[in-house]
Amino acid sequence: MDGDLRLYSYWRSSAAYRVRIGLNLKGLSYETVPVHLLRDGGEQLKPDYALANPQQLVPVLEHGQRLYRQSLAILEYIDEVWPTPPLLPAVARDRARIRGLAQLIACDVHPLNNLRVLRYFEQEWHVPPPERDTWVRHWIEQGFAAFETLLQDHPATGSFCDGHSPTLADCCLVPQVYNARRFGVDLSPYPTLVAIERACLELPEFQAAAPERQPDAPR
């Protein structure tokens, strides 16, 4: 399918990180359009950016003349348009499992710890940073405990969340583990999850998507 790809991204955004992994796994080249989430109160909050995404969040993927929003929808879009290698398993029940794992992170863990939530705590309720970080760790730990159980209890778990190739769930897991480390979460209770992260980070596609490797990362 024709058309250039541009990704509105922020180096440390875990939702954008998911999409960067997906694009790299597909071998697609794209231009990064940096949206600095902190500078000047946040470039995502400027009226110009609201035209691209009325939710004022990254990522947004531009393909040809169209804009796509929401990292999971974007990942499924690129998987449908460029099916090889697949980001979802071939069998429906395995696809449902992988979508469930991806949503556990993207829908139930990450939104509670998003920048705008943490900003609201600070600006509206004057929650001090240590309590704010305890909140962040609490929801990551709760989510990771469930994720770990779901991995340990399932025969489809391999070196990746599904067998031996990365899927949508791994695209979500690795950025969330990156965030967890940032906030000082103890990862020792989640050995399977950490082993999968390690396997992912051995792949150049995951390495190239890392926050520090992005053109807008501080040098």
Ligand SMILES: N[C@@H](CCC(=O)N[C@@H](CS)C(=O)NCC(=O)O)C(=O)O
């Ligand atoms: N559900 C959205 C979440 C997007 C999202 O929360 N992006 C964050 C960065 S990881 C953001 O843009 N935050 C800006 C803000 O909170 O003001 C997705 O998966 O794309």
